[in-house]
Structures are given as C-alpha cells and as structure tokens.
Amino acid sequence: MVEDVKNENIEIDVQKLMEEYDTESRIRRPLGLVAIIISIIAISMSAFHFYTGGFGLLLGLKQRAIHLAFALCLIFLIYPGSKKSFKKNKTKIPLYDIFFAILATAVCLYVVVFFKEIAIRIGLPSTLDLLVGALTIILVLEGTRRVIGSALPIVVTVFLLYSYFGQIMPGFFAHRGYSVER
Known part of the structure; x- marks a missing residue:
C-alpha cells in the first residue's frame, strides 16, 4: 500500500518534460484538413525520393532544390518558432508560418524553374539570384534553429x-x- 502511494507521487508526465527540454519533441499536432495536407506533403516527399532514388533521372541540383523545398515546408508547418507560441496553441499553425512555408517552397523551386538561365549565366548571378540565395540561407538558418536550436x-x-x-x-x-x- 505504501509503495502504491509513493509511485503515484513520483509519476511524471514524460511528454511534458520532453516538450520543455527537447526542441525536437516540441512539434505541432494539427487536426483535420491541415493534418491531411501535411501528411500529403510528407508522403509526396517520400514518393519523390523513392522515384528519383530508384529509376527517375533528375539533375542533382534540381533534386536537392526539391528536397529542400519539401523539408523547409514541413519544418515551418510542424515546428513552432518559439516555446511561447507552442505553449499558446499546439495544434494551430500561425499565418506567418504558412507564409514562411510558401516562401521557402518558392525560393527553392526558383532553381528548378530557372535552371537553364542559371546554368547559362553561371558565375554571374543576377540581382534576383542573389536575393533568392540570401532568402534561402535565412530560411535554412531559421529552419535549423527551429529543429535543433540556436547553436548551429x-x-x-x-x-x-x-x-x-x-x-x-x-x-x-x-x-x-x-x-x-x-
């Protein structure tokens, strides 16, 4: 009887501890249509990699750009920007994160869409190339911060x-x- 009382007092909510101290456990758990959309994006990413890894031919630069587009989109939709926003609502995705997901997808697909033009002027980037490159670096750094923390x-x-x-x-x-x- 005494052991049961001691065990009840010691019981800890592991999920709460993980969310508080482990940044990788601090993910949104959206519901309904949003969860379906995120699942479709993740399954599409897997299918893309199975296709290109197995028999689909795609230039390496294009494949890396598409991979980054999928990854950044999922990061901005799943990982919150801060502990505060996560504690506020664990299921809803703020509009700014949806904007970041769309922007990240757009800047990554820029390489795919304008590949020939970029290849022709290799070594002489246009102003738009530099802007897209800078945005990509900033978005990758922010995505990295959300997933593994500030150190890297x-x-x-x-x-x-x-x-x-x-x-x-x-x-x-x-x-x-x-x-x-x-």
Whole structure:
C-alpha cells in the first residue's frame, strides 16, 4: 500500500518534460484538413525520393532544390518558432508560418524553374539570384534553429560574417574576404 502511494507521487508526465527540454519533441499536432495536407506533403516527399532514388533521372541540383523545398515546408508547418507560441496553441499553425512555408517552397523551386538561365549565366548571378540565395540561407538558418536550436545557426552566421569581413580582421584571422557574389 505504501509503495502504491509513493509511485503515484513520483509519476511524471514524460511528454511534458520532453516538450520543455527537447526542441525536437516540441512539434505541432494539427487536426483535420491541415493534418491531411501535411501528411500529403510528407508522403509526396517520400514518393519523390523513392522515384528519383530508384529509376527517375533528375539533375542533382534540381533534386536537392526539391528536397529542400519539401523539408523547409514541413519544418515551418510542424515546428513552432518559439516555446511561447507552442505553449499558446499546439495544434494551430500561425499565418506567418504558412507564409514562411510558401516562401521557402518558392525560393527553392526558383532553381528548378530557372535552371537553364542559371546554368547559362553561371558565375554571374543576377540581382534576383542573389536575393533568392540570401532568402534561402535565412530560411535554412531559421529552419535549423527551429529543429535543433540556436547553436548551429549561430556558428554558421559567425562563419558567414567571418568570410565576408575577413579583410578587417586582425593578424592571424585576416584574409582577403569574399564578396556577396562569390
């Protein structure tokens, strides 16, 4: 009898602990039509990879762009931007996350749609190419932050800034730097 009382007092809600401390467990669980749409996107991603991995021929750059489009879309629909927004509502997807999912899909599919033009002017990116590239980097960093936390995006940002501002670094850390186009 005493053991039963002790066990009842010690009982812990593991799911709550995981959501609080493990960023990968902090996912939305949408209901209804939204859940069906997310499932269709995930199944389509799997089917795409089975097709291209098995017998579908697709250029590597196009395949990577489509993979990134699927992955970022799912990340923005499933992973909340913050603990606060997750605690507020665990099933509803905010409009800004839907916007980010659509934007991420659009910038990734830009490579697929304009592949020939990009290949023709390789090494000479247009202003639109640079804008799409910058948006893609920002969206990938945000997606990474949502899934695994802030550490990796911070390290990547530091190295990106280092590559750009290398010419003003002191002594041992100095290098000639890279332009945005490069």
